[in-house]
Each structure stands twice: as C-alpha cells, then as structure tokens.
Amino acid sequence: MGRGLHPDFYFNTVYEITPRFLLGQGIEGVILDIDNTLVYYGVHSPTEENTAWILALTAAGLQVAFVSNGYEERVTAFNAPFGFYSTHHAGKPRPGGFLRAAERMALPPHRVAVIGDQIFTDVWGGNRAGMLTLLVRPIRSEPWLRFKFKRLLERPIVRRLELHHKEVPDDR
Numbered sequence: 001m002g003r004g005l006h007p008d009f010y011f012n013t014v015y016e017i018t019p020r021f022l023l024g025q026g027i028e029g030v031i032l033d034i035d036n037t038l039v040y041y042g043v044h045s046p047t048e049e050n051t052a053w054i055l056a057l058t059a060a061g062l063q064v065a066f067v068s069n070g071y072e073e074r075v076t077a078f079n080a081p082f083g084f085y086s087t088h089h090a091g092k093p094r095p096g097g098f099l100r101a102a103e104r105m106a107l108p109p110h111r112v113a114v115i116g117d118q119i120f121t122d123v124w125g126g127n128r129a130g131m132l133t134l135l136v137r138p139i140r141s142e143p144w145l146r147f148k149f150k151r152l153l154e155r156p157i158v159r160r161l162e163l164h165h166k167e168v169p170d171d172r
C-alpha cells in the first residue's frame with residue numbers, strides 16, 4: 001500500500017491502466033477523480049475515450065464510483081450517462097468520501113483503487129483510506145492547449161517576420 005504522499009503506481013494517462021492490471025492487484029472497485037484525470041475542468045460530460053475505458057472496467061466486473069471535490073451539478077452531469085455512485089464536495093484528502101464509496105460497493109478498502117491526478121487530494125486521501133493509489137499525469141488544461149496551438153500557428157509567421165527583419169538593411 002502507498003503511504004503518505006506516495007502513490008502505489010504512476011501512469012501517464014488512465015488509458016494505460018487496464019482491467020487486467022487492476023484485477024491482478026486484487027482490486028474489485030475503482031474510485032475515479034474527474035477533473036484533470038478524465039477531462040479538463042470545464043468539460044461537463046465524459047468523452048468517447050472516457051466512456052470506452054470506463055465501460056471496459058465494468059465489463060471486467062470492476063465496480064466504479066466517482067469521488068470528486070467538485071460541485072454537485074458538475075459531478076451529477078458527468079455521472080449521468082453511467083449512474084454510478086458519486087460524491088461531490090468529497091473533502092479529499094479526508095478519507096471519508098473514499099470510505100463511503102467503498103461501503104456502497106460493499107468492498108473492504110484494500111480491494112479498492114483510487115485513480116486521480118493530485119497527490120495532495122487523491123493519493124494522500126486514498127492512502128489514508130487504506131486503498132491502492134494510482135496517480136496519473138494531469139490532463140493539460142484547455143486554455144493551455146489553445147495557447148500552445150495558437151503559438152504553433154504563430155510560429156511560421158513569426159519566423160518569416162524574423163527572416164524578413166534580417167533582410168532589412170540596418171540603417172543606423
């Protein structure tokens with residue numbers, strides 16, 4: 001079991017975490033964080049990729065729950081297509097939200113994996129609850145991507161300007 005702020009495992013994305021891996025760790029239930037683990041903060045419903053991955057977990061016999069520090073409407077909307085047990089304003093890293101989810105799954109904590117992007121909420125809280133903790137790299141925020149994309153678009157233009165500038169004779 002992970003301890004303190006140390007996760008048991010670290011993955012780049014949730015998609016690298018397979019049902020086979022979880023079952024191999026003796027896991028029967030999975031508690032998922034939403035924001036920056038599955039989708040960007042501002043995305044209100046699961047993506048096709050989210051859905052396919054989550055349905056693969058349930059198809060393998062794993063139970064799934066969402067435990068989020070997000071607000072009620074956000075968590076409820078995200079969970080709507082699934083209808084899993086979910087908690088908003090969970091108070092992570094306090095372990096209560098995780099333990100209540102395990103109780104609803106009728107599973108002891110050591111049969112439950114917490115998957116999230118934050119050490120100070122998901123990992124610390126999951127470890128305090130006595131669960132297996134899996135840290136994933138946070139998804140980049142949308143504004144950041146947009147910014148990067150804009151920069152990429154700008155780059156050839158900027159480069160051309162720089163070239164042009166070099167060709168201009170210096171008349172100082």
Ligand SMILES: [Mg+2]
Pocket residue numbers: 033034035036037116117118
């Ligand atoms: Mg998160």
